[in-house]
Amino acid sequence: MQKKIIYKSLAATVVAATFTACSLPGVVQRAENKNTPAQYAAGAVTDTTSTAATKWKEYFADANLQELINTALTNNQELNITLQEIEVAKSEIRARKGEYLPFVSLGASADVTKASRNTTQGTLEHNLEIVPGKENPEPLPNYMAGLRANWEIDVWKKLRNAKKSAVNRYLASVEGKNFMVTNLVAEIANSYYELLALDNQLELVNQNIQIQTNALEIVKVQKEAARVTELAVKRFQAQVLNTQSLQYEIKQKIVETENRINFLVGRFPQTVKRSSGTFASLNPNMVKSGIPSQLLANRPDIKQAEYELEAAKLDIKVAKARFYPQLGISAGLGYQAFNASYLVKPESLIYTLAGDLAAPLVNRNAIKAAYITANAKQVQAAYNYEQKILNAYIEVANQLSKISNLDNSYKLKSQEVDALTQSINISNDLFKSARADYMEVLMTQRDALESKFDLIETKMQQMNAMVNVYRALGGGWK
Incomplete structure (x- = not known):
């Protein structure tokens, strides 16, 4: 009779499981597209050598810049926060691994029960002598010590897939941390080159202040000789004042750029060591782009999206397994007695074993x-992965084009600066001989200053493009 009941229960469970498995909600999963173009530009040479494989200490030769990056990799607060997030993720693995192992606990308990004489339990306890010839203690104590174990059998690999x-x-x-390192290295390098450019602009402004001051003195002499009017003096004076105000604007930008670097390296404001005198002679590194498919292995953000996509696929399996029957085993082993001194006796041994x-x-x-939800997140993760690939390709293509242009x-x-520099001397000579008016001198000085500023700005953009293509290719985190 008992066997028939067991068989019927198992049959009912199997039927329920079959019904459950056959009635899963209809959802659509999406396979990610990993295809990339064969090259970054039409007609480009196909070469698998990529600058991304170069370590940042080799890519950035400036010792001051290397020192800043080294300090940032140790002290940057955001990076250290991310490192703790990695520890959290590692603990999650430990937790998931523990779920498909047996849970064993050691416990002890003691209680006292006074049963009513007007109940079946009370009547039995009153009439049954535990020790012959002795009245049962009332209330009746109960002591227990032993082990308990629970184990979910991972039939459908739900727990293993969760792990x-x-x-x-x-x-x-x-990989998220690696991507942060890549961006941190690039941001420090870009800020460092911007600081060098500002130093050179400040030096240029100081030189022009001297040139314009000399021109102002010449105009004052010519006014005394009645060759020019007070208007010319005031215009030259205004130009000197304008350039002097520009000097303080650049100084403020230098302070802000230094403090941006100080923030990235995790320290309070201080002077940033740098080699400003070598800025004009800097030449961007030669960049080898490799082939687009290498981005999948080199870019940490793409690898991060790939791992998240794999996790999302496993989450679907975990969610699907919840529809199926869950098999559990529980067991207990210990001692139980109404008197604590009896706990060590063999007669007090108890054990249980059950399955459900x-x-x-x-x-x-x-x-x-x-x-x-798990299916929707998988589709979302697939689109995110494809978006990262597309974004990386476009970033590299843009920076390669920018380097060339x-x-x-x-x-x-450079040719424009040379021409305008020569024109300053020419305009000054013509002005002294009364063959050019003061406005031509002023315009020539202003154009020359602007062209030199533009040249420094272009040099900075060249260095930034060198940094950004290195980041776009996936370099900087090694």
């Missing part, structure tokens, strides 16, 4: 919602 998902999210967090099989049958809305622009601006 694998946690592992992928941990790996994603590591249960499947959700009615009101599965929460499980369905979790399953649909800036190189041509710098050559032309």
Whole structure:
């Protein structure tokens, strides 16, 4: 009779499981597209050598810049916060691994029970002598000590897939840290080159102040000789004052840029060591782009998105497994007695062993919602992965084009600066001989100053493009 009941229970469970498995919500998963173009530009040479493989200490030769990056990798607060997030993700793996191992606990308890004489239990306790010839203690104490164990048998790999998902999210967090390092290195390098450019602009302004002051003195002499009017003196004086005010604007930008670097390296404001005198002679590194498909391995943000996508796929399996029966085993082993001194006796030994099989049958809305959500997040993760690939490709293509165009622009601006520098001397000579008016001198000085500013700005953009293409290719985190 008892066997028939067991068989009927198992049959009912199997039927419920079959019904459950056959009635999963209909959802659509999405396979990610990893295809990339063969090259970054039409007609480009296909070469698998990539600058991304170069370590940042080799890519950035400036010792002062290297020192700043080294300090930032140790002290930057945001990076250290991310490192703690990695520890959190690592702990999640530990937690998920523990779920598919048996849970064993050691426990002890003591209680006192006074049963009513007008109940079956009370009557039995009153009439039954535990020790012959002695009246049972009332109230009756109960002492127990032993081990308890619970174990969910991972038949559908729900728990193991949850652990694998946690592992992928941990790996994603590591790649997230690598991507942060890449951006941190690039941001410090860009700020450093901006600081060098500002130093050179300040030096240029100081030189022009001297030139304009000398021109102002010449105009004053000519006014005394009645060759020019007071208007010319005032215009030259206004130009000197304008350039002097520009000097303080640049000084403020230098302070702000220094403090931006100080923030990135995790320290309070102080002077940033730098080699400003070498800025004009800096030449951007030669960049080898490799092929677009290498971005999938080199870019930490793409690898992070890939791990998150794999985790999302496993989450679907975990959510799907919740529809199936859950098999659990529980056991207990210990001692129980009404007297503490009897606990060590063999007669006080107790043990239990039980198994249970249960499947959700009615009101599965929460499980369905979790399953649909997991599928939606997988589709979302696939689109995110594709977006990262597309964004990386466009970033590299833009920076490669920028490097080429800036190189041509710098050559032309250098020629412009040479021409305008010569025109300053020419305009001054013509002005002294009364063959040019003072407005021509003023315009020539202003144009020359602007062209030199533009040349320094273009040089900074060249260095920034060198930094940004290195970041776009996936370099900087090694």
